[in-house]
Amino acid sequence: MNHPTGNSLETFVPLEFRKRGMQHFATPHAAVHDTTLLEGLGRAFYWQKLLDSGVMQSGSEIARAENLHHSVVNELLRLTLLAPDITEQFMAGKQPRKLNLMWFQRNALPVDWQEQRDILVNFDRED
Numbered sequence: 001m002n003h004p005t006g007n008s009l010e011t012f013v014p015l016e017f018r019k020r021g022m023q024h025f026a027t028p029h030a031a032v033h034d035t036t037l038l039e040g041l042g043r044a045f046y047w048q049k050l051l052d053s054g055v056m057q058s059g060s061e062i063a064r065a066e067n068l069h070h071s072v073v074n075e076l077l078r079l080t081l082l083a084p085d086i087t088e089q090f091m092a093g094k095q096p097r098k099l100n101l102m103w104f105q106r107n108a109l110p111v112d113w114q115e116q117r118d119i120l121v122n123f124d125r126e127d
Contacts, residue, residue: 033093040101041090044079051077075105083113086120096123 050056056065059077063070082090089095099120110116 032097034090034095034100037090037095037099037101037104040076040104041079041087044076047073047077048080072105078109079104081109081111083116086113086116089120096120098124 047056047059047062050062051058056062059073060070062068063073066073110119
């Protein structure tokens with residue numbers, strides 16, 4: 001991803017794919033990485049770094065540089081407010097299976113880390 005700063009963003013996420021016959025499979029307790037969610041996290045933390053360093057002045061400025069609607073940038077920036085252990089859980093592929101990036105874009109995220117944990121613990125129980 002190239003940015004107006006001339007820098008590029010590269011994210012490495014160690015994944016292991018296994019193929020058995022013609023089907024991909026995962027064991028019930030295997031980590032399943034949601035690459036869309038991880039990409040969103042990566043973009044959010046990169047954008048936050050641009051803001052913190054003063055390279056960009058606002059989410060709207062980032063949106064213009066990225067050709068995105070400002071709401072997309074602001075929604076993703078909320079991911080930087082996640083508790084560090086939740087971010088680590090996502091990086092390990094251990095997020096609730098029904099949780100995806102769109103959920104974060106459509107739902108308010110509490111700032112309180114314990115409230116965030118409570119949401120995740122109960123996430124797959126809700127239907």
